[in-house]
Amino acid sequence: MIQSYKKNPALAESYDSILIGSGMGSLTTAAILAKEGQKVLLLERHYTAGGFTHIFKRKGFEWDVGIHYIGEVQRENAVIKKLFDYISDAQLKWADMGDVYDKVIIGNKEYDFVKGVQNFKDKMLGYFPDEKKAIDQYVDLVFKAIKTSRKFYMDKALPPIMSKLFGARMRKPFYHFSDKTTDSVLKSITDNEELIKVLSGQYGDYGLPPKQSSFVMHAAVARHYFAGGSFPIGGSSEIVKTIDKVIEKAGGTILISAEVDTVVIENNKAIGVKMKDGKTFLAKNIISGAGVMTTYNKLIPEKIAEKHQLMQQLQTVKRSVSHACLYIGLDGSPEDLNLPKTNYWIYPDKIDHDTAIDNYVNDLNADFPVVYISFPSAKDPDWSNRYPGKSTIDIITLLPYGGFKNWDGTRWMKRGAEYDELKEKIAKRLLEVLYKHLPQTKGKIEHHELSTPLTTQHFINYDEGEIYGLDHTPKRFRQRFLQPRTPIKNFYLTGQDVVTAGVAAALFSGVITTSAMTGKNIIKKVMKG
Template structure:
């Protein structure tokens, strides 16, 4: 069984650490590893049986699947900030495999479109379908580059002391162009009135969980830019992420414990000083406490109400909502990816070009008219897969869903939810498998194993609010919440991970960096230096490529 981290035992833990991190998502592991690199003893406490948060993998029926890593952009460029940070926190041990140049395949109402890696290739391919929209496509790609060049400044407040940082966040509306505070649809309709083109350009909305009229354009632009030079997958599967970071945390005497749920952050005189474990009330203390459990679960559940309420934190949480939830089929097939002709490309299936309308219809009707189905072929993306799982392949099929579909089983125990739950899951599974067979018919005969996760499974394994997959939802309103900051109003208590910046492995990783920078204060230069040193020489050939893509 592929598990990372060490099962928690009181005897194995210290009584006091420099820092305790609650939750081992990539943001938490990043913060822990960077602090360890500055010499700190850090303890990561993860409630799940394995570390990594959404980057963990699970095994069943002789197969292995990742749960929240289908592709990551930019890491194929060793000079990119994301790659440098990964190289620092893994001591360069994590390797990446590029997907096909054709990284996303979009099918809308039967028409097919390809997202090709490289700005020029991307534009040319979309222009092939919309030659009369050439200027709008150029402007769109320029705009997403423009946004991403301003992103470091947009989030700069997160590394400042809380009072200055939240003031900076408040002033952002004056400091940044209006499109930073508009929805994706508003901005795209400013570029073109061609609804089919808008449907194609926003076909990655599943990557942030909101259709164009609801999603902040800034989020859309970050995601589009993140992938426009291509997608990558961790060699050896996403388990390698935690596997390669944990030794760095342990090198300075730190620990990454699993089965280590935290019930409460201990606070005295508005200063955090430790945590109480969920299982037995055991207390561990630390100079600083960091939560990677998500902003809403942290403020709603981990902080004592007597602390959160007087500070107004519970009122603040009313301004933001948890993001979408999903169902996912984890399927295993007989035969290797080559024999089964599986692509290193993600499939995005949509019923129509107007994603807002299809989402609305889905929300209004009780049926399974999914507004989006996403298919990933992880075994094809991983060059190390065949060594570990010869003659087998895997597929994941993701679709949005609603927590209320599963309300009647809420509170029941995982794997013991009863026959009606299993029957409902089976109904959804067949809809999703049929969508797969439409595009990869050869897989029908090769199916060997499948199981469906629901928002209840996600909630069970993540300890989050309603099985949300992207932390806080990425509306314009979310990016106007100036109070969202890694340094909380409680002394020595910090937030890391996706809610500090944005969802996505890259977003949560940068949340980890900014949280660490804030924790270290003036000593943050050490982290900056490590990241700068991770890649110093940019050969002219790669510099050339960089300007091309």
């Protein structure tokens, strides 16, 4: 049954724009279009809106599925802060996580990532006193890479003729950095393997280890958090709540339990969408935020996909990693349990990130290549008002989709005893890691449940449960089709595949997509606002 994010929506037969999916890219695109006076309809196949920004509740707890920390929202003039304010009418509020946002743990050694560029450099120098030159060079290269990205992404919004004339020049400086792997850049400034391992210790934020990832992806994450991390006050459901009001004000609607079957295309022009229940909605523009793989494989009629060789385009990119997340509910407030706000990144000792992943992919009983622990209830100052005397923890690790293929096609929550046993085995191993680093949590757990790649597949509609859309390899950034415009008239893409992984990038994709659609300088409006 189709229902609204709000009860009893007044549905129209036609809209200015229809958006498929309600993740961060779609929400941003919809809110910006609403502010441009458009009546928009967002169609979400699940019973909850928000994509990776949604929450779920169970056994008297709630968990944030994909938001663990956001950078750049404490600096008043930062683009990310301005953008969030623009699409939420400044109703979305943020809590600072404090001086130490990430802690990289390798064996028994801890390395704190502290906010403030100079503070970060000084801290790293304290750990690696002989590496001053390398640390300075590293920060310098991060900023240089990010500086080139502005024109690269601007090119994606340009009309085709303008891109033909000026695009190559706009993209060239970016390719200088994107063509290199994170590992090759770091090895060009230092041969200290431990320093390389520490500096690339946030690779879990985009899912690819240093020898495979493009340096621009790494630089984007590192730069994003130099000013520290923040968490939405009231939890990540506040993101949808505040943006929904902006969409609603312009007569738009977010529909949940509303699955799109296909995009309706006539004479190579998108004119609407046909729903799984047979209903059709018409619009002047159709925008997919469902990810390029899902969009081209499932939502575009086969003949049209063949005509434009869309499947051949998909051969040039790969799906990103899949993961497991252990959601934990504890008895005791974050203060009682002395839970930190800082994220923990835990890695095996005496082995580089790439080798650790290879070992694990070949044998799931090998050491976890990365364990990320986040403490959302400690980060949210409003948490204890909603859930007094309770706490939550999220623990994430990589988990290849291949190990779950046997259960493909089974129903969520009804996949059988063998599946549940495998989940419990992984959960127990992750709990051991937690108890080692936070022994005070032992005996305090009231509920735990593990999501697998099949859970992500079910909720986000990514075929192999990939968490970051497409892999961020050097090759990915050379693919010109990863932009808002498609070969189909009035049909656009938004979301992380258009930019890069993560909430902030998906947010920015909304700017690029709406700029391409309207021909307006949206970022100028945002920065003024």
